[in-house]
Amino acid sequence: MDEAGWPEPGSGYTQRELVYRQLFDSMDEGFCVIEFLDGPHGPMSDYIHVLANAAYERNAGIPDVVGQRLRNMVSEQAANDWVSYYRKVLVTGEPIRFERELEETGRYLSLSSFRIEPPEARQVAVLFQDISARRKAEEDLRELNRTLEQRVDQALAERRLLADVVEQTDAFVQVVDLEGNWLAINAAAVHEFERVHGVTAAAGANMFEAVAGRPTAEQEVRSVWSRALAGEEYTDIAEFGDPGRDRRYYEMRFSNLHGQGGERIGAYLMCYDVTERLEEQKRLAQAEEALRQAQKMEAVGQLTGGLAHDFNNLLMGISGSLEMISARLAQGKTGDVERYLNAAQGATRRAAALTHRLLAFARRQTLEPTPVVVNDLLPDLMELVRRTVGPAIKVESVAAAGLWSVNVDHNQLENALLNLCINARDAMPMGGLLTIETGNKWIDSRTAQSRQLDEGQYVTICVSDTGSGIEKDLIDKVFDPFFTTKPIGEGTGLGLSMVYGFARQSDGHVRIYSEVGQGTMVCIYLPRHHGEAAVAEQPQAQAIEPVSAGTRRVLVIDDEPLIRMLVVESLEEAGFTCLEAGDGPNGLAVLEQNKDIEVLVTDVGLPGGLNGRQVADRARELYPELKVLFVTGYAENAALNHGHIGPGTRVLTKPFAVNDLVARVNGLLESD
Known part of the structure; x- marks a missing residue:
C-alpha cells in the first residue's frame, strides 16, 4: 500500500474502481440489486438477486443470495408482499422506505428502495439495516408505557419512561400534550432542537410558542406535529433547519399517548438523524450508474475497431459502385450498370444489418424471452465475433445436430456470449483458437445438486480459448462483482458477473474450467424448452405499383x-x-x-x-x-x-x- 492507502501497481484495480469496491464492501448497511422476472404467478411476479454486498448477510442473516430467486427463499405470502413493494418502485419510479420483519430469519429490517434506470432493465436497488435491537427497544418502550399508565398518573409515567429508557438512547425523544406543551424531552432532543432551530426546548414549555417568530422553524414544526396531535400515527423523513443553519434529514416516528382511562392525551416522537444514510444511498446509486456506464462503454469500445473497418469496406463498395456507374454512363456503356447497382444495394443491406445488430446489442429495442434454437443464432454471432476479435484469432463453431430449443432473450444471450468472446480474445494477445460449441445435456440429480441446477435436460453453449488460463485459486472469484484479472484500467470486473446473473435469471447456470497455459472454457447451461422455436419471418420483395388516383x-x-x-x-x-x-x-x-x-x-x-x-x-x-x-x-x-x-x-x-x-x-x- 502507498501512503494514501491505495494498492501498489499490479493489484488489478484503478483508483476509481477501488473506491467503488471499498464503498460496496465496507458499507454497514446491506445492499442488493434485484431484477424482476416473469413466472407462473404472472408478469414480474418474481425477482432474482443479481448483486449483493457482504453486509447483506450480516443484516438479513441469509448467505449466498446472489443468483437466488425470491420464491425459492421465502413463503408464497411473503414473496407476494416483497414483490408488491418493489414492483411498485419499478413501475412508478418512486422510491419507498418501510420496515418489515424478514420471517425467514426473524429480523426486523429498515429498508429503502429505488429504481435503477432505465426501467426496461427491470432492476431495483435495496438498501437496508437490521433494526431488530431498536425495534425491541421500541416495543419495550411501549410495553413500559402501558404498564406505567396503569399504575401512576401520566406525568409520572412519562418522567419514569425517560429516566429508565429514553435518556440513554441516541434517538431524539419528545413527549407532547394535545396543546403542544412538552411533557418530557430527552437531553439529545434538547441539544438537537437548539442546534437546528436556535431555540431552547424544555419540559413545560409550549413548542409552538418557542418557535414563534421564526417562519421556517414554525412552519416545519407545525407541519409534522399537527398530524400527530390530530391522532395520526405515522413515520416520515423530512429535512429541517433554518436558512443559514446546518439542514439535516430526520426519520420521525409519531405515536399516540394515552391516559389511564385509554383516552388520547398527546403524542410522542422518536426521531433519528439519517442524513449520512441518505447521502450514502445517493453515492451508492451514483456509483452503480457509473459502473454500469463503464461496463457499457467497455463493451462498445471493444466493437468500435471491427465495426469501423466493416463500415469503411461497405462504404467503399457503395461509393466505388456509384463511381463506376457514373463512368459507364459517361462512356455510354450501360451493360455493366446493373452489376454495379446490385453490388451497391448488397452493401447497403449489409450495412443496415450491421446497425440493427449494434442497436440490439445496445438494448435500444424491447427484448423478451422467446423459444429459440441457439444454432440459428450462430451464423450472425460468428460474423460479429470475427469482427470483434480480429484476424489474429481463428474462430470456429461446433453446432450439435438436433439441438433442443430454449426459452431465452436471445439478444441478452448474444450479449453474454460476446462478453465471453472478448474475454477469450484478451487471454490470447498473440493469437489462438476461439471455439463456440453447442450441445444437449442430461443433468442427473447428483450433478444437478453440485451445480445448483434442477435435474433435467439442458442446452449448453460453451466458449473456449487456447489462451493463458486462470490460476486455480482465482477460479472461485471470477464471477464476483468488480473482480478482474485484467491490467489496471482495462476492465470493470462486471462482465462475468453479468453473464452469471443472466444465466441464473434464465433458470440456468454458468460454469468455468481453466488450466494455466492451456486455456479456458466457460459454459452456459439453459433449461430445455419443450415446444417449437419461433421462426423469423423473411421480408418479401414488392414491386412498385402506382396508385389509382394520381392526385393523392x-x-x-x-x-x-x-x-x-x-x-x-x-x-x-x-x-x-x-x-x-x-x-x-x-x-x-x-x-x-x-x-x-x-x-x-x-x-x-x-x-x-x-x-x-x-x-x-x-x-x-x-x-x-x-x-x-x-x-x-x-x-x-x-x-x-x-x-x-x-x-x-x-x-x-x-x-x-x-x-x-x-x-x-x-x-x-x-x-x-
Whole structure:
C-alpha cells in the first residue's frame, strides 16, 4: 500500500474502481440489486438477486443470495408482499422506505428502495439495516408505557419512561400534550432542537410558542406535529433547519399517548438523524450508474475497431459502385450498370444489418424471452465475433445436430456470449483458437445438486480459448462483482458477473474450467424448452405499383435534402403528388396551407424546435383523418413514445427500400 492507502501497481484495480469496491464492501448497511422476472404467478411476479454486498448477510442473516430467486427463499405470502413493494418502485419510479420483519430469519429490517434506470432493465436497488435491537427497544418502550399508565398518573409515567429508557438512547425523544406543551424531552432532543432551530426546548414549555417568530422553524414544526396531535400515527423523513443553519434529514416516528382511562392525551416522537444514510444511498446509486456506464462503454469500445473497418469496406463498395456507374454512363456503356447497382444495394443491406445488430446489442429495442434454437443464432454471432476479435484469432463453431430449443432473450444471450468472446480474445494477445460449441445435456440429480441446477435436460453453449488460463485459486472469484484479472484500467470486473446473473435469471447456470497455459472454457447451461422455436419471418420483395388516383397528395418532411429528394421522387414515380419541407415549423406551415394533404411522411428527428412526433400531433389537431408515416433511425425511439403509436400511423426504419416506402403509404391510404 502507498501512503494514501491505495494498492501498489499490479493489484488489478484503478483508483476509481477501488473506491467503488471499498464503498460496496465496507458499507454497514446491506445492499442488493434485484431484477424482476416473469413466472407462473404472472408478469414480474418474481425477482432474482443479481448483486449483493457482504453486509447483506450480516443484516438479513441469509448467505449466498446472489443468483437466488425470491420464491425459492421465502413463503408464497411473503414473496407476494416483497414483490408488491418493489414492483411498485419499478413501475412508478418512486422510491419507498418501510420496515418489515424478514420471517425467514426473524429480523426486523429498515429498508429503502429505488429504481435503477432505465426501467426496461427491470432492476431495483435495496438498501437496508437490521433494526431488530431498536425495534425491541421500541416495543419495550411501549410495553413500559402501558404498564406505567396503569399504575401512576401520566406525568409520572412519562418522567419514569425517560429516566429508565429514553435518556440513554441516541434517538431524539419528545413527549407532547394535545396543546403542544412538552411533557418530557430527552437531553439529545434538547441539544438537537437548539442546534437546528436556535431555540431552547424544555419540559413545560409550549413548542409552538418557542418557535414563534421564526417562519421556517414554525412552519416545519407545525407541519409534522399537527398530524400527530390530530391522532395520526405515522413515520416520515423530512429535512429541517433554518436558512443559514446546518439542514439535516430526520426519520420521525409519531405515536399516540394515552391516559389511564385509554383516552388520547398527546403524542410522542422518536426521531433519528439519517442524513449520512441518505447521502450514502445517493453515492451508492451514483456509483452503480457509473459502473454500469463503464461496463457499457467497455463493451462498445471493444466493437468500435471491427465495426469501423466493416463500415469503411461497405462504404467503399457503395461509393466505388456509384463511381463506376457514373463512368459507364459517361462512356455510354450501360451493360455493366446493373452489376454495379446490385453490388451497391448488397452493401447497403449489409450495412443496415450491421446497425440493427449494434442497436440490439445496445438494448435500444424491447427484448423478451422467446423459444429459440441457439444454432440459428450462430451464423450472425460468428460474423460479429470475427469482427470483434480480429484476424489474429481463428474462430470456429461446433453446432450439435438436433439441438433442443430454449426459452431465452436471445439478444441478452448474444450479449453474454460476446462478453465471453472478448474475454477469450484478451487471454490470447498473440493469437489462438476461439471455439463456440453447442450441445444437449442430461443433468442427473447428483450433478444437478453440485451445480445448483434442477435435474433435467439442458442446452449448453460453451466458449473456449487456447489462451493463458486462470490460476486455480482465482477460479472461485471470477464471477464476483468488480473482480478482474485484467491490467489496471482495462476492465470493470462486471462482465462475468453479468453473464452469471443472466444465466441464473434464465433458470440456468454458468460454469468455468481453466488450466494455466492451456486455456479456458466457460459454459452456459439453459433449461430445455419443450415446444417449437419461433421462426423469423423473411421480408418479401414488392414491386412498385402506382396508385389509382394520381392526385393523392403527400407531404414529405426531412432535414436531409438527399433523403427528401429520394422519397419525393419515389412517391411521384408511384403516382402521388408530393409537397416537401426541410424542418418541423415549415412542414406545419405547408400543412396549414394545403388542406387536401392525405399522408404525412416525416422524419422523427427534425430541426427547428419541432420533432416529427410534435408536427404530427399538431397536424392531427387540424386534420384528424390525416395518415402519418414516421421514418426513424432508432435513435429517436423516445420521441415515438417507445413505439406506442395510434391508429392511422406507421413506422418505417432507415435504411429502407423504395418498395417498402410505397407499400407503407399505399397501406395507410387503403386503411380508410
